[in-house]
Amino acid sequence: MTKKILRNEAFQSLFASLICIVLGVLIGYIVLLFINPTGAGEAIMEVLKNFLHYSKTNLQIKNFGNTLVKTAPLLMCSLSILFAYKVGLFNIGAAGQYCVGICASIYCAVALGLGWLPCLIIAAVCGALYGAIVGLLKSYCNVNEVISGIMLNWIALYTTNMILNTVKESTSPYTFHLNTHGEQAMLPGLGMDKIFAGNQYVTLALPLAVLTAVLIYVVLEKTKFGYELKATGYNKNAAKYCGMAEKRNIIVTLMISGAIAALGASFMYLTDYEQWSCTSSAVPAMGFNGIAAAFLGGLNPIGTIFSSYFIQHITNGGAYVDKTVYCSQISDLISAIIIYLCGFVFFIKYTMNNILDKQEEKQALKAKEAAETQEGGDK
Amino acid sequence: MENQYAIEMLHITKKFPGIIANDDVTIQLKKGEIHALLGENGAGKSTLMSVLFGLYQAEEGIIKKDGKEVQIKDPNDANALGIGMVHQHFKLVECFTVLDNIIMGVEPNKFGFLQKKEAREKVLELSEKYGLHIDPDAYIEDITVGMQQRTEILKMLYRENEILIFDEPTAVLTPQEIEELMQIMKNLAKEGKSILFISHKLNEIKAVADRCSVLRKGKYIGTVDTKDTTIEELSAMMVGHNVNLHVQKEESTPGEVILDIENMTVASKMHKNNAVKNVSLKVHRGEVVCIAGIDGNGQTEFVYGLTGLEPLVNGKITLCGEDITKAPIRKRLLSGMSHIPEDRHKHGLVLDYPLDYNCVLQRYFEPEFTDKFGFLRKANIRKYAEKLIEQYDVRSGQGPITMARSMSGGNQQKAIVAREIDKNPELLIAVQPTRGLDVGAIEYIHKQIVAQRDAGKAVLLVSLELEEVMDVSDRILVMYEGEIVGELNPKTTTEDELGLYMAGAKRDEVKA
């Protein structure tokens, strides 16, 4: 019975992810030890505790809410990457599509004064179009999607800086607050702020993100479209052979992927939790952290919900380390190590199966020997 | 007594997960002889040679060179012992020159810098001595298969190997090139080289080998002197029982034209010339038309053009009276075309999908398998797969949910054949449908092809195997360098005549 569980693909993914997490945290701890041994244990605990840092329940819940607010966009980014990866594409351009989403959301909200629903839709469309560029370059010009994605990330960054420059206060690099300049575009809270101790940033975004994850799971596992996409991802040539529109599928996939990433940006910036700095010199890390979450979640949309939360949990937790000794980027370091270790997941599963095979072989041999000796005894 | 053996492999056992590739196999190679190793596909010949060449390590058994036990851990050890090998799939770097390929691994150098001049002299000297004509500065991708094989042979001679292994060397050659190779092998043996010649082609073994060892399903069957043994006896040793390789079939009764190709031209991915030049042919209802030819004469591109995997440069294709020249692949498949692809792993299957998903690869979008909201009807897919498995005897570990990857090659191919035939096509295109399969599966697939013909379908068979061409087809079209150079009747022609056409030595103006 336990064998069956150990052989189970889903269990193996979970097990491998846990190994990655444990090792990642352990290496993070070792790094902290090197920096300063006396407070290292405490610091790593702060990272893991995150909002539990506070002793008052009220503050705990409020800060839990803050982590959730940032989990929603992260989940969207990792879904974006996961979806493209199922078709065999590594959409590192999710970071740029996220950036385009920011640009569209804020511009529509502040400059055009649109409501939240049009803002979401326009952001999704812009993200989809931006994703389509990668798709077109890939399917018609054979451009590696990783390189074109990176180039488009930078282009998105500078474009966003340029466009949002028109909707910011003259004295600061940050764009206007929505609650003063675009209240109509703020996502409805659905009364969730009350549950989260008055945290007004917890909004519709959260359930929408989870819903997206479920939706993607259904599309991939239950529909004809998912059947085609996965077939293309597993074997491009076979997909072509049986008449699937391979190029179209690549482009559509990247469009959906781009739309999801851009929506993720709306989920963050239409809560007014953060504003865009028009002097930014790098695309937001959200898109890259999405890679970590997608792989840590075993490339399963449902698993991704949990892995996204975990990554965001430690990222937020980084803020609580003692800054006079350590720095908050220790969380980024841990996430990066976790992605690196995710590269070994295939090897971990392979080793597990190998060990199981060997055990089974041994047992079979023993059973055989036992049977033989019994036979001998009978004679 | 002086040892008469150059190499002895004694009681070799090599296991892979799930199978025993070699089970207590012993072969002894005399100095200066040509020793054939005979066996069907999958009998363990290549594995045994890989053990000798150091690519695999045997679990049990020993190898002796000149009577002394030796350890061969990697190809370097083999090379040091004077063992060289021409692999079935050439191990040549395509964008390197002939010379670079020959010296690779034993480069003459000063302080790491290549000294190609002396290497070139040595290569030219060797090619002179053994009659292996090559251009040392040509790039591998530009030269013919025969020349590539000569490069491989020179690679061994350059290393001064004494024991030469030829792994299925004739598979890719024309009958005339085979003749030439046989002569070269005899020359080499005369010069004192000992040769191991792996093959499953009985006439070749009979023609060139002194002795022959036979393997069957990984087991050693025996060694015989070829001059005292008949082809029938060898064949019986190889397959275990006397099989009738001939396919029983009735006279064909061709009906109306199903497929009409006019002046088809397809570009090549390998070079600037067109791979298929101005080919015209017709296939009628109720006949098997076979495209014969040596590998690489445009057959692959021809099929790609016909099935829509590659666009045409020129020409027109009509299927059942409908012009499908520019039709997308899906349209062609829906108009009654079925395609058993040349490469089952590249095109035929999604290896990471279970068998039932693979069974509906061509039909998943039909209402039976997808409802009107775009959701898959998984129960129906499962049921359909079970039907195919039952009807076509596809064997797999867990039935419809078995991953295609974990199935044997023969059963993978059966699944594809089942899928393509069950579509009830008007035209069945079968490209090398029996490649790499055992006799039982080959027989089965040939029967299915003939049954399709008898059911009034048009069948277009593309094959490299002369026997298959002669047995199964009703009409043979020979393709040479992208052109149809002859139309032959399998009842009246001979394998020799066919060979001349395939080699481009003979051609007719054909209007098929």
Next chain:
Amino acid sequence: MLLLIQYTLIFASVLALVALGGCFAEHSGVINLGLEGIMVIGALGGALMMRYAPDGIGAFPLIMLVIIAAIVFGVFYSSLLGVACINFKANQTIVGTALNMLGTAAATVIVKAINTAANPDDVSSTIQYVDEKKSFLVNIGGFEFNWFMLIAALGVVAAYVILYKTKFGLRLMACGEHPQAADSVGINVYKMRWAGVLISGLFGGLGGICYILSGVSEWKFENGVAGFGFLALAVMIFGQWKPTRIAMAALIFGFFRALSNVFFGFPFLVALNIPGSIYNMMPYVICLIVLAFTSKKSRAPKAEGIPYDKGQR
């Protein structure tokens, strides 16, 4: 004008060095998407050496020490790619991406730790090297010659000779084109791929230190290297994996990158009144366009990106 040439040459040097790194890795059969991270770590090595090198040791020893430090860091860091992709057959795209993220994160953590340890109020990730930088420059009539320009030129020549004239180069390229063939003549594919990856670490590290010495005299490690690792990959593709063509491609890309730095020095460009962001985007846009036209018929090493498995030959 002189400034434009100067910046073009220095950026071209960075791109050429890093692209050569990518070129060696790919010729051995490993796609190195982690060049960006390797650059950051190489830069970190060099910057730390500049910080800790004793004062007044003279220009030449300082240059040598900095270069050695950058190389050591780059090579060491690239071994993370080697272990994962060669020995454990990990997905090269994931590992490369992880290395990029890890490079910036690790460099930030390390520099911040050092800064904070020296001065508890200093929580920046910046290292300054105003004086040390001068050692790398030679002023020739207003033109600031940087020794790295020479190093890059030597790198191109060396790469050409190694790839096409030596035994090592022949074997390396065989591993990227047809590893089974290389294996069958007794070449150790794993060793050659390791060599390719480590050499790419060497060039990547050099490129990294060259990059942070190209303009300013302090570097904030949180910023990484602005996609230069990926631009270098584009240069490599445009250069068709050949050292000489890579040098040409690097000059073209370097020019557009330089333009964004110095466009305000040209009155007619300023008069066009184009926002600075457009110039900033320029290299990336050009890169995309170039890739769109050159990727279709690219002659990448055939076996690149495919982990080599001895069992499958």
